[in-house]
Structure formats: C-alpha cells, structure tokens
Amino acid sequence: MEETLIGNGAPGFRPLYRQVKDVLVRRIADGRWQGGQMIPSEFQIAAELSVSQGTVRKALDDMTAENLLVRRQGKGTFVASHDENRILFQFFKLGRDDGQREFPESEVVSVGRTRADPVTQEKLALVAADSVVTIRRLRSLGGERVIAETIVVPAARFPGLERGEVPNNLYGVYAARYGVTVARANERLKAVACPAFAANALGLAVDAPVLSIDRLAYDLDGTPVEWRLSLCRTDQCHYLSDLK
Amino acid sequence: MEETLIGNGAPGFRPLYRQVKDVLVRRIADGRWQGGQMIPSEFQIAAELSVSQGTVRKALDDMTAENLLVRRQGKGTFVASHDENRILFQFFKLGRDDGQREFPESEVVSVGRTRADPVTQEKLALVAADSVVTIRRLRSLGGERVIAETIVVPAARFPGLERGEVPNNLYGVYAARYGVTVARANERLKAVACPAFAANALGLAVDAPVLSIDRLAYDLDGTPVEWRLSLCRTDQCHYLSDLK
C-alpha cells in the first residue's frame, strides 16, 4: 500500500473511511483515475489499503452521493465524467417552460487572454500579475438564443485554452485536457435590466428584465477555477431549483 | 411489532431497510412522531421490527440525508422540525449581498378563502369544487421590503387557517397545527417586469426587473400542499443556489 492510514488512537481523530475517501479523491484529483474509467472493486481497494470491504464501501457511497463516482450493480464503479447528461442535471439548471430539458448550443463570440482585473482577482483568488482567459459566448435552447455569458478562468491552470477551438462542453475539456475536475459550484441569481451588448444578442429591448447568474465553480480541492456570469432571457424558459 | 415486513424472496423485491424507512416515515407523516421529538434508539427500533441494528441505521441515515431526522451523538435521534434555522438553510434561498443570512420578517396583506381557479387546480391537483386559502404578504430583510408573495393552500388540509393570526413561520404551523410536513419543494425562477401592485409595495418603478419565484411544496407523501409565487427585488440581495 502506498498511502499510510493512521490509527484511531490519535488525538486528531479521523474515521478510517474518511481517510480512505481522501486517498481515492486524490487519485481523481491527480488524474490517476480519469473520468469514465472503472476503478478497482471494493475488495481490491480494501486489500490494498488494509481495511475491511465495508469501510471502503462507506467511502465509495459518500463519493457517489457527491457525484464523484457512479456505481452500477454487476458492472463496477466508475469515475463520474462531465458528459452532457451530468452537466444537464448537475450544472445547467435552465429548462424550457414546456418541460423539455436539453443541452444548450453555443456560439463563441470572443476568446482572449488578459491580466486579471481586481474583481476577477477577488473571485478567483488571484493576484494582479496573474493572467486569465476570458470567453464570451451565446447559448441557445430550442434554436433561440437565451444566454449571453462571460467565462473567466486562470490562465495558469488552462494553458493554451485561448488558442484553438472552444467546445460546447467546457467542463469536459477542463477534465480531459487540463486534469481539472469541477466538483461543485455556487450561483447567485438576480433579476437585472438587460445591458445593451446582451440586448442585441438576445433580441431584447435594452433594460428588459433578464436573469443574471453569477457562478463560481470549484475543483476537488475547493479552489475556485472558473467565474461565469450568464445573462438569460426567461420569457420561454426558467431556472429550476429543487429544495430538499 | 405492529407493521409487517415482507421477506426478500418475493418478486416485488424491496430492501428491508427501505421497508423500515417507509414505516418510520409514516410515523412522522401520521403525526405519531412530532417535530423536535426524540425517537427510540436504533436497538429499540431494531428489536421492535425484528431486524438488525445495522439495517435500522441505514434507514435512519437515509432519512437524515433527506433532512427528515437530526442525529446527535450521545443524545439521540430527533424528528427535524421546521424551525427558523431549517427554513433558512433549506427553504429560504434569498440572502443579502453583504453575506448576512437572516430569517425575513413578514407583514400579512390579506387572507381569504375562495374556490380554486383553474391554474391553482392544476398546480395543487384540485378540482373546481375545492376551496383554497390565499395569503398575500410582504417580507423584509434588514428592514427593507424585498418580497411580495402570494401563498395558496388547499382549504381542506388547513381548516380555519384563514381565521386568526398568520405567523411568520408558516411551515412550522403546517406541521404543528395541521400535521402537514413540508418535505421538499421545487422552484422555477424567472426575471420579470414588476407588476403595479408589487411595485408600490416594494418601492420600485413599474416594470423594474424583479425575480419571480414560483414554488410548489410537497408533503411526505409527495402530494402538493402549497403553491407560492414570490416577487423579489434583488438590488441588495440575491438567490443562492449551490450545485453539487
């Protein structure tokens, strides 16, 4: 076994299953276990780490509850990938009023690399010397442009992102090309008057009400990795929030 | 044991812990276990239902994850109550921009009982003959009126609600006085132009952008028990949504 688990007599007590979980999360964070890949069975992990299979199960169940793993009876346990389905249900909360749920199309407006302005520095925990990549794009649902969004990421974690294609499924690219796993995000929503630049793009009058979504996304270590501001026209669609 | 658990050879297979959970949920739904009350220990429940303590634990852990129970090591397991804290973190997602999180004050504008209109019938699964109680109120954060909301509930489940005081913490009253536990809700958010009636109350210009929150709340059986439409001014506050 490569990692060392501490006994439970220590004052800084941490449950075994927590330590097991930390080890496994690190393997995903380090990219040793990639999205979509099947991981070893419970018994194999248990033997490797010298714990019982039940302890491994508790760690895996925790990670499954946090959408880091997907378990399929009879097949195996897989690292969750940022495919369109996961995005759709975990990270994209906009749905059409007719109940249809679909992955939005994207048109990139601009991509560029600049120094981080003060607001961005604060959002992404950067300093003035740091560079960021800024992506502006429009997104459509059912053929209608409904979102104008600005995405800002630290250039250091995504070298070369500003060159070449910007695909629709960004979080998939973060994971596959840069080994950055977006694990969670928080969003702040406001109703605001539509600014001119977005009004043109969305086919709205200036000052029409639009939904502003200010999102900060974090990786597995809790480090902010993306700041995104989306302006959405919500006459034909809505933001869906489940409270439970 | 009063309830009968089925063996696991049956074709309609249901895990034991699921059956245990159903039994315990029913006790809360029926009001036999009230909010805030301590329930029997794992061993007592296990003995009563003739299952192992581990099986009871899995049922209790599930219910804890769904915010139906609160477990405190060394003390016991308690039925979750709709106190201000739970509402604040589970059912009230509006927070001030300065980061303060507080329970809003309420001023009731009107309370009345009428027949359910077609839209309400559809939302709450009622028929034309059914009556509903409608509450209109204003809510404040930090002394500022920020929400104008309309709440509609089936009169049959809340007899007499339209008479007497309407307290600030409605879900607490649903539970304590009517035995109705709000277990989950879903909200649809839009940015809309402020209608005249709300503009006056919120100190906004007509057509100013406001956040519209359309909420349907469900009880433990999954029956819709409340429809609520909130119009919020979001210049000093925001709707907080955590994606994980």
Added chain:
DNA sequence: TAGTGGTCTAGACCACTTC
C-alpha cells in the same frame, strides 16, 4: 459461471452526553 455491487447480520469497540 465468475465478478461486480447491494443487502443483511452479529458483534466489538470508540466518542459523546448525561447523570
């Protein structure tokens, strides 16, 4: 048939709270 995850049990011991 073999391998995976899912359920269930029984028992030991630890951590926290209260008396």
Added chain:
DNA sequence: AAGTGGTCTAGACCACTAG
C-alpha cells in the same frame, strides 16, 4: 456508569451483468 450514536470488522447471501 449507562445510554446514545459512530466506526469497523467479518462473513453470508442476493441481484445484476457479461462472457
């Protein structure tokens, strides 16, 4: 010291998938 929930183990058996 007694009672609660929390962790950990070991082993049995069931359900699902694939070859």
